Each structure stands twice: as C-alpha cells, then as structure tokens.
Amino acid sequence: xxxTAPTAGGVSKQKARVSRLMVSPSVLLLLLWMVVPLSMTIYxxxxxxxxxxxxxxxxxxxENFRFFVTDxxxxxxxTNTLLxxxxxxxxxxxxxxxxxxxxxxxxxxxxxxRILLISPFFIMPTVxxxxxxxxxxHPVSGVFAAIWQFFGAQPIDWFSEFPLFSxxxxxxxxxxxxxxxxxxxxxxxxxxxxxxxxRLDGAGPWALFWHLTLPHLARPIAVVVMIxxxxxxxxxxxxFTTTGGGPGYETTNLAYLIYSQALLQFDVGLASAGGLIAxxxxxxxxxxxxxxxxxxxxxxx
Amino acid sequence: MxxxxxxxxxxNNGDMIRMQGLSDAFEAExxxxxxxxxxxxxxxxxxxxxTDIATGGGQFxxxxxxMYEAPIWGEKGWLTVMDDLPEDYDKEDIFPSVLGGLSKNGxxxxxxxxxxxxxxxxxxxxxxxxxxxxxxxxxxxxxKSFAKTLHKPDEGQYxxxxxxxxxxxxxxALITTxxxxxxxxxxxxxxxPEFTGPEWxxxxxxxxxxxxxxxxPGASSNGFNENLAxxxxxxxxxxxDATVAGAFVTDESQSKVxxxxxxxxxxxxxxxxxAGWLWxxxxxxxxxxxxxxxxxxxxxxxTSKQYSALVAETTGIATxxxxxxxxTYDNAEYLAAAPFAAKTLESMDRADPNDATLKPxxxxxxxxxxxxxxxxxxxxxxxxFSGALAxxxxxxxxxxxxxxxxxxxxxxxxxxxx
Numbered sequence: 001x002x003x004t005a006p007t008a009g010g011v012s013k014q015k016a017r018v019s020r021l022m023v024s025p026s027v028l029l030l031l032l033w034m035v036v037p038l039s040m041t042i043y044x045x046x047x048x049x050x051x052x053x054x055x056x057x058x059x060x061x062x063e064n065f066r067f068f069v070t071d072x073x074x075x076x077x078x079t080n081t082l083l084x085x086x087x088x089x090x091x092x093x094x095x096x097x098x099x100x101x102x103x104x105x106x107x108x109x110x111x112x113x114r115i116l117l118i119s120p121f122f123i124m125p126t127v128x129x130x131x132x133x134x135x136x137x138h139p140v141s142g143v144f145a146a147i148w149q150f151f152g153a154q155p156i157d158w159f160s161e162f163p164l165f166s167x168x169x170x171x172x173x174x175x176x177x178x179x180x181x182x183x184x185x186x187x188x189x190x191x192x193x194x195x196x197x198x199r200l201d202g203a204g205p206w207a208l209f210w211h212l213t214l215p216h217l218a219r220p221i222a223v224v225v226m227i228x229x230x231x232x233x234x235x236x237x238x239x240f241t242t243t244g245g246g247p248g249y250e251t252t253n254l255a256y257l258i259y260s261q262a263l264l265q266f267d268v269g270l271a272s273a274g275g276l277i278a279x280x281x282x283x284x285x286x287x288x289x290x291x292x293x294x295x296x297x298x299x300x301x
Numbered sequence: 302m303x304x305x306x307x308x309x310x311x312x313n314n315g316d317m318i319r320m321q322g323l324s325d326a327f328e329a330e331x332x333x334x335x336x337x338x339x340x341x342x343x344x345x346x347x348x349x350x351x352t353d354i355a356t357g358g359g360q361f362x363x364x365x366x367x368m369y370e371a372p373i374w375g376e377k378g379w380l381t382v383m384d385d386l387p388e389d390y391d392k393e394d395i396f397p398s399v400l401g402g403l404s405k406n407g408x409x410x411x412x413x414x415x416x417x418x419x420x421x422x423x424x425x426x427x428x429x430x431x432x433x434x435x436x437x438x439x440x441x442x443x444x445k446s447f448a449k450t451l452h453k454p455d456e457g458q459y460x461x462x463x464x465x466x467x468x469x470x471x472x473x474a475l476i477t478t479x480x481x482x483x484x485x486x487x488x489x490x491x492x493x494p495e496f497t498g499p500e501w502x503x504x505x506x507x508x509x510x511x512x513x514x515x516x517x518p519g520a521s522s523n524g525f526n527e528n529l530a531x532x533x534x535x536x537x538x539x540x541x542d543a544t545v546a547g548a549f550v551t552d553e554s555q556s557k558v559x560x561x562x563x564x565x566x567x568x569x570x571x572x573x574x575x576a577g578w579l580w581x582x583x584x585x586x587x588x589x590x591x592x593x594x595x596x597x598x599x600x601x602x603x604t605s606k607q608y609s610a611l612v613a614e615t616t617g618i619a620t621x622x623x624x625x626x627x628x629t630y631d632n633a634e635y636l637a638a639a640p641f642a643a644k645t646l647e648s649m650d651r652a653d654p655n656d657a658t659l660k661p662x663x664x665x666x667x668x669x670x671x672x673x674x675x676x677x678x679x680x681x682x683x684x685x686f687s688g689a690l691a692x693x694x695x696x697x698x699x700x701x702x703x704x705x706x707x708x709x710x711x712x713x714x715x716x717x718x719x
Contacts, residue, residue: 048713051351051352051355051356052351052355052673052674052676052677053673054355054377063713067709067713070709072681072685072702072705072706073681138519139518139519140517140518140519155518157518157519159519159522160519160520160521160522160690160691160692160693161691161692163691163693243522244467245684246467246521246684246687246688246691247467247521247684247687247688247690247691247693248684248685248687248688248689248691248693248694248699249684249688250688250691250693260680263348263352264344264348264677264680265676265677265680265681266351266352266355266676266677267677
C-alpha cells in the first residue's frame, strides 16, 4: 500500500495537470468571452460617450452612474421590475399548482387539454404581445372590447388604464405553461402508495395536499422560481411591442430603461452605467435565489 | 457587370411606400442599379439610421431624414454634400425655405422628397349637420367647442383625433405647435427650459383636456398613421396633422370620407406664430456609403419632376409628392385635383423656423429645436406627456419631470458651464 500510494498520487497529479492543460483553452476563451464585454462596459460607463457627439469621449468618473440613479425613470424602473417579476412568479406558481393538480386527474381528452395548456410557451414573445395588443386588448377592435360592448359596458383601454397589469397578464399567460409543464411532470412521480396509506390513516384531501403533495412539489417550484426570475428580470419584447415603456414610466423596467438610453437617446455611457447596475442587482437576486433553491434541494435529501 | 446595390432606409408613410412600389420603373431605366428597401416605422427608422451613421456602419446608401437631422448631421460631416446636380433637375424650382431647412452654412445635404406643414382637417358634413362653421384659422378654444359638439362615442364618432404616441417626431411635434400657439417656447435665451412657466402649463393642460375628453380611446398610442386610419374610417370630427395627409384623406380608394373633408389652417391661440410646423422628408447619402454614385442617381430620380410626373400618371395627379416644387403648384390640373393644395402652400408659407415663438428663442425650428440634444430630451418629455394624457400622472408632474429632464440633459451637454 505504501509504495503504491505515492505513484498513484503522482499519476493523478500528472493526470490532473494534463487535463488542466487540455481544458485551459476553452476556459480562457470563456474568460475572454466574459471579460472583454464586461471591461468594455466598465470603460464606457466611465467616459462621456454619446453617439451624437463622436470624438468627445473624455473621462467623467462616476457621472454616468450618478445620472443613471437620478434618472426619473430609475425608481420607476426598479419598482416595475420587482412588481413584474414578483406578480408573474406568484401567478404562475399558484395557478400552475392548481391547474397541474386538476389535469393530473384522469379525464376524457386529457392529452389535448395538456397540449393546449402548454402551447402558449412555444409562441414567440413578440408574437404573443402583438396578439394580445391587437386582437384581444385593443379598445376599439379587440375581442375584450367586443365582449364588454355585448354586455353594454364601456370597453377598457387596457394599455393606458392598466398598463402594468396588462403586461403582467401577457407575460403570465406566456410563462404559466412552463410552470404547469414542470409541476405536472413532478406530480406524475408522486408516490401513490404513500398517498394510499395516508388516506387509510384518515387524511382528508386538504391534509394530503398540504403534507404530501406540496412538499413533493417544493423542488420543482424552486426551479420554476429560479428560471423564471432569470428570464423575467430581462423582460423586454413584450414591453417594447405593446406600450414602449409608457405611458409615462408606468411599464418601464430596468431592461427597457437601458434600451431607451442606449438606442433612443444614444447615450452609450449612461446605458453602460445602467447595465452595470442591473448586473449588480441581478447578482444580488441570484445570490439569494441560489441559497433558497439550494436549501430546498439539499433539505429533501 | 454586377449591378450596384443601393440600400434605402425609409419611413412607412404612404408616399414612401408608393416610391417603393415605383422602384421597378427606376430599375428598368437603370438596369445596373438594384434597389434594396428597408421600410420602418418613424421612431424605429430614426434609431436605426442614427446608430448606423454615428458609428459609421455603412449599412445604408440612402437615408430618409428630415429637417432636424440634415443640418446637424451635415455639419458633423456625416452626409455627402448635394452639389453637381444634373441640369434637368431644376433646383431653382424647389422652395427656398425647404432647401434652407436641409442646408447648413450654404451647403445642401439632402434632397427633399416631400415637404409639409400642419393643418386642420374637419368633416364638412358633420359641421353642416350641427350648424358649425370652420373659420379660415380656428383658435384651439374654438376647436374644443367643435370637438365637444361632434363627440359621440356611442356612435363610434370622436370629436378630435390628435397625436398621442410618445416620440419627438410624434406627439411632441404636435404639442410643440400647440405650445407655440399658447405663447410658450422650449428654451429661453439662456437655454433654460421653460416648462414650469404658465404658457406650457396652459398648453399641456389644454391638450390633455381636449384629447382626453373628446378623443378616441387609446389616444396615447396613436401616431400619424393611426390617426389617419381613424379619420379615413370616419371616426374623427377634427384632426390636426401634417398637410401631406391631404392626399390620403381625399383618396377614395382608402378614405370613406374622401368627399367630406374640409381644410383650415392649424389652430392659433395667443399667437399664430409657430402654429403650423415645417418639415421635409428628404433623401441623403451618408459618407459611409460605398455606392454614392448609384445612390445619387436614385435620389435625384426620386425627387425630380420626372418622378412627380410618373406618380401623376400611375396613381393620379393629386398624389404628387407635395410641398417641394413651385412647378407643382403652378400646375392648374394639380390645383384642381388636390383641394388641399392651396392650404398646404399657405401653411408652408406661414411656418418660419427662424421665428416660431412669441418670445424670442435661441434655437431654429418650429416643432423642434435644431440642437443634437433635442432628440434625447424630447423623446423623454414625449413619454411624460403621453403619461399625462393617459392619466398615469398629472400635468403638473409631467411638466416638472420635463423641466428636470431637460435641465439634466442640457447640463450633461455642458450648456451651462459655470
């Protein structure tokens, strides 16, 4: 044993060195891939860089950051981002659980219903937004307006009266299927014998749901929350297509604010500063999410 | 020899779409030039063109720009100077005010495709039915009383349609002319914005009140094209917008109310200075283009008398691109076919970019201020004003916001250096 150990160690050390050498090009490439854009963004955020004044790129320190956080749209952008992510998460998780429980029961036409429920997820966000904007919510020619008028009510002008709520509705419609998909598959692996045993012990449907189903769904729910948060923080297409961030700043989130500064006001410096602030915020969110999700994943072992 | 490809970026207004439709005639005449069209909505077009030209992208050979961009971009050396025009082009025929708006320091940077002012469109039949008479130039106060009478939302008829969609070339163009009429201006002589003054407050309150109460639902997302569609389908009693719409509202193939439209000057209020705007959509060649000769051949064709004749021949003389050439208005046949022509010419004559506000202003432009910062400022201000229209903030909040945004941007641009 004693003379094999060092050789084995030596081999593995050598092996490790070789494998490190082999992966280093890709690691380097990945690093460049990440570092170059990041350092360019940092550089841009420290200079005065407006596309309309080429050549006037003097160093301005943290001026861009100061102007970004004092922008009228900044507080609105932060609140709207949180509201959007929070409410879409709440809606998709709650309704996702309820709907997946419902379609988990055997009924006639189950397959078709499941496909129909999942299909919104496969529609492109832009198309989704256009359909909602022009076919459903339009105050003059939309389906909702027709229904309202049928009952003699004044049609609602959704995008100017409830702009943020309309966006939440559109996005939830798109992401609910994702939650259903994950939760439905999780439900299928629910231990039937355990359920049976609990039922024999006299547990009602509410107790079954609370003590068996919900704990079983904790992990998929955590995954839904994490993945949706990642995508919803950078929500853009739906806002761009429907309201353009307005009216006022009602539907401007951070992603849209940065877009408008970079491409509507042509202020690359300011937008880069905004981008960095958004990266920091996303990292804070990710830090907590990973902890929470990681906890729920390990707790159940 | 391979054909030279000319990429043209243009806006989705009716006249440009017609130009695209007629490009076969051009390609037949110049078989070694291929035209490649990029037709976009106004706000998107501006964004694409500005980023392309500012970064020297060279994606476009021909750009559709206006009186705001031409002098600014020209001065920066981004556009090719339009000299050595062909003999038969007859530059003298083009109105001097239009050429002036597209020039800087005596150099012409773009050729005008069409030019416009703004005017009032109204429904003669509805006015008659309700016993109203439209004066040659109404005041905004009168417009409001007309709108009140004509507003019957239950019948799908709205008193007045106006631009509400955010954008410096959308709602801000119209709101600035209203503000001018109310005696307001963008900047005082020290380049300080004046949104907290009484004139802007009156103007914005009036606009929000008028369009909010007597306009169509969803007005805060209507721009030129949306309002044109509403007016053409007979849903608006009044409309104040570009004179170029005259050709569309009187065209029977697309307007239900073609024979019922009346024309008046854009409304005045305290003053008639700056009540109607002045704009020209023009074609320019960026210096980054790699097909300058071919591009020039195209734009001289598209803005020539020959093109006007071609349009007259294919879609009727009333659809001739308006507002650029004196010869168009000397043509009795055109004046007879285009009932809006006389008012267009009068409105354009009245608009003076160098004297557009009641109090003196340091900037040039009727519905804009010809400084590079204006685009960024008015984009944000337009957003706030559309918010005020939609009721998501009060007019006071919108004006305070506008004041602080404008001050910020002007500070950043170093206008108030100590």
